[in-house]
Amino acid sequence: MANNFMTLDRAKKEIMRLQDYVDLVESYQPKSIDQEIVKEYALTSSINEVSKRLSVSYEKVVEVISSLGKDELHKMVRSAYMKKTKHSRSWY
Numbered sequence: 001m002a003n004n005f006m007t008l009d010r011a012k013k014e015i016m017r018l019q020d021y022v023d024l025v026e027s028y029q030p031k032s033i034d035q036e037i038v039k040e041y042a043l044t045s046s047i048n049e050v051s052k053r054l055s056v057s058y059e060k061v062v063e064v065i066s067s068l069g070k071d072e073l074h075k076m077v078r079s080a081y082m083k084k085t086k087h088s089r090s091w092y
Contacts, residue, residue, distance in 0.1 A: 021076070028073050037064045038074045041081070 030036040040050040050061045069075030
């Protein structure tokens with residue numbers, strides 16, 4: 001439990017990091033379907049939800065999200081997606 005204690009300085013840095021992410025997502029202006037997929041995934045963190053909202057296949061959403069990031073938000077979304085799905089992509 002002691003390892004989870006957050007100092008004031010660390011909390012302030014975390015707030016700044018989160019605010020930067022919020023600002024990035026809110027200001028992101030998609031110019032292509034791939035960028036729309038990236039933004040929707042940033043908003044929902046759900047492949048199924050993105051697929052439904054944008055009427056694209058599940059496979060297309062996975063393809064876009066897991067491809068190399070083309071901008072800052074895409075890189076962040078891909079990184080989060082790869083961490084989230086690491087267990088299902090691991091070879092035992």
